[in-house]
Amino acid sequence: MLNSVLPIAKNTLTDLIRQKVFNILLVFALCAIGSSIFMAKLTFQEEFQMLKDVCLGAMSIFTSLLAILATAGFLPKDLEDRTIYTLLSKPVPRYAYLMGKLLGIISLLFIFTVLMSVVFCVVLWTREQTVLAETRNATAGMSAEEIKAALKQITDATFNLNLLPGIAIIFIKSALLASMTLLISTFATSQLFTVMAAAAVYFIGHLQATAREAWVGDVTTQWWSKILVAIVALLFPDLQAFNLTDDVIAGAAIPLGIFFQTFGLGVFYVMIYYAVSAFIFSGREL
Amino acid sequence: MIRKGAAILILLAIGALLMPVERQIDADQRAAHLRKPTLNLELRERIGQMGFLAALSGFRSPLAAILWIEAHNAWERTEWGRMAGLFDTVTTLQPRSPLYWDMASWHMAYNASVAAREDPKQPSEILRQRAERQYIQLGKEILERGIRNNPDNAYLQNQLGIILRDKLSDDCGAADAFLKASELPGAPPFYARAAGYSMAKCPGKEKQAYELLKHLYDKGEDERKPSLISNIKELEKKLDVPPAERIP
Numbered sequence: 001m002l003n004s005v006l007p008i009a010k011n012t013l014t015d016l017i018r019q020k021v022f023n024i025l026l027v028f029a030l031c032a033i034g035s036s037i038f039m040a041k042l043t044f045q046e047e048f049q050m051l052k053d054v055c056l057g058a059m060s061i062f063t064s065l066l067a068i069l070a071t072a073g074f075l076p077k078d079l080e081d082r083t084i085y086t087l088l089s090k091p092v093p094r095y096a097y098l099m100g101k102l103l104g105i106i107s108l109l110f111i112f113t114v115l116m117s118v119v120f121c122v123v124l125w126t127r128e129q130t131v132l133a134e135t136r137n138a139t140a141g142m143s144a145e146e147i148k149a150a151l152k153q154i155t156d157a158t159f160n161l162n163l164l165p166g167i168a169i170i171f172i173k174s175a176l177l178a179s180m181t182l183l184i185s186t187f188a189t190s191q192l193f194t195v196m197a198a199a200a201v202y203f204i205g206h207l208q209a210t211a212r213e214a215w216v217g218d219v220t221t222q223w224w225s226k227i228l229v230a231i232v233a234l235l236f237p238d239l240q241a242f243n244l245t246d247d248v249i250a251g252a253a254i255p256l257g258i259f260f261q262t263f264g265l266g267v268f269y270v271m272i273y274y275a276v277s278a279f280i281f282s283g284r285e286l
Numbered sequence: 287m288i289r290k291g292a293a294i295l296i297l298l299a300i301g302a303l304l305m306p307v308e309r310q311i312d313a314d315q316r317a318a319h320l321r322k323p324t325l326n327l328e329l330r331e332r333i334g335q336m337g338f339l340a341a342l343s344g345f346r347s348p349l350a351a352i353l354w355i356e357a358h359n360a361w362e363r364t365e366w367g368r369m370a371g372l373f374d375t376v377t378t379l380q381p382r383s384p385l386y387w388d389m390a391s392w393h394m395a396y397n398a399s400v401a402a403r404e405d406p407k408q409p410s411e412i413l414r415q416r417a418e419r420q421y422i423q424l425g426k427e428i429l430e431r432g433i434r435n436n437p438d439n440a441y442l443q444n445q446l447g448i449i450l451r452d453k454l455s456d457d458c459g460a461a462d463a464f465l466k467a468s469e470l471p472g473a474p475p476f477y478a479r480a481a482g483y484s485m486a487k488c489p490g491k492e493k494q495a496y497e498l499l500k501h502l503y504d505k506g507e508d509e510r511k512p513s514l515i516s517n518i519k520e521l522e523k524k525l526d527v528p529p530a531e532r533i534p
Contacts, residue, residue, distance in 0.1 A: 049385045050351050057348030143511075149474045153441075157385075187290055206343050209312055212305065234301030235294070238308045243344040244320050247382050255318050261311050265304075272300055276293050283289040 008100025063174035166248035172266035173242035179273035205239030387432025395425020443467035
């Protein structure tokens with residue numbers, strides 16, 4: 001199966017990299033991350049809260065956008081230019097075709113995340129060096145202990161390894177969104193519908209935990225309301241579970257156990273959505 | 287159509303199977319303070335519908351950053367009331383970010399309070415002092431809320447001590463705050479010294495202050511700062527410590 005999946009994945013990746021949507025989003029994302037260096041200077045303190053807020057926020061927004069836009073487009077495009085017929089007329093099972101496409105998109109998301117992370121680190125490092133130099137000048141004459149504490153506060157506030165699990169969670173959330181969009185696109189009739197539906201699921205997913213607690217905790221008593229929150233709780237993924245960067249920005253670490261649980265949940269969702277997509281797609285008339 | 291129906295049933299069944307797992311992850315994340323408090327309607331009114339939607343969609347931190355910059359603009363225009371409201375919103379969006387609590391408190395307790403005291407539009411000295419006290423109190427309350435949200439943060443606890451000492455002349459309260467700060471993880475050594483100095487000024491706590499400062503003194507040269515030595519010497523006189531036990 002790998003013989004057919006890997007070339008499809010590779011082609012999908014090459015194709016997506018050549019597409020305008022990737023390049024435009026990449027430019028926007030890198031500009032947003034790069035310009036945050038000026039935003040940090042606007043604030044009261046030469047610290048890094050702003051920088052990380054904006055950079056990780058931009059990473060989260062742009063990976064999510066790319067996941068939805070890139071995935072929503074591939075099926076209609078393959079149908080339109082008829083490459084899907086060429087591919088499926090060969091001994092390539094439909095599930096392998098979908099898997100190749102999904103792997104290609106996930107690879108693209110990985111590259112996108114890595115590129116943004118590199119720019120983020122460069123921006124953070126540049127700012128850190130400037131602030132350290134400024135602080136050394138400003139604290140001249142103070143006790144060595146106080147200078148050490150001030151410099152430590154700055155270095156603690158900049159890049160630390162705790163950011164990596166946060167970035168990994170941003171990536172797995174985008175992969176989840178890609179697989180969810182893939183599922184929608186297998187029964188959608190147009191690209192626009194897929195994008196709109198995926199965006200709607202994205203918002204609902206962030207409220208899923210609230211619906212789940214309302215259902216389980218018997219918050220609501222009306223039968224129709226109970227059914228509604230039950231459907232939301234069961235049908236949609238809990239996307240709020242993947243928003244762990246806020247604390248990472250503040251300098252806290254994601255405990256390893258929680259990181260693996262969350263990452264594992266993301267991987268599980270990706271697999272489930274892929275499996276259901278393959279199930280629907282295998283019966284679709286082309 | 288049958289396949290689509292079956293797919294929905296499969297997703298519902300998987301949702302039911304995943305529910306205990308998701309609830310467990312939710313509980314673990316809450317225990318590790320990784321989940322933010324639910325956004326309420328009052329906040330929605332303050333940040334507007336789009337902002338609320340952004341916050342609900344997992345973009346709390348960029349939204350907080352944008353509002354923080356807006357607070358910066360309010361600061362430039364010395365709109366203290368508006369600034370306090372924006373700070374409240376930012377800290378609600380990002381309650382685990384010590385910087386926001388610290389800066390919000392500093393602006394209220396120091397900048398806004400001084401501006402209120404020297405307000406040229408207010409001829410009444412009493413009202414100016416009242417406004418000054420209110421802003422200092424607000425700064426203190428912001429820090430206290432920050433500490434409740436970040437109980438392990440030594441820096442915020444220390445900042446509370448500084449406000450109590452410098453702005454409210456509450457040496458006993460400051461001593462308690464500094465002492466708590468010094469016991470928290472990552473606290474630099476001067477937090478403990480600050481606790482000792484404030485304790486020395488707190489009536490009835492002189493003996494405790496002496497013991498603390500002496501303990502620091504005994505740690506070695508690094509701790510023997512001029513202010514530490516002068517405080518110990520004063521306390522030795524006050525407590526009538528036998529000459530043999532006094533520091534050189």
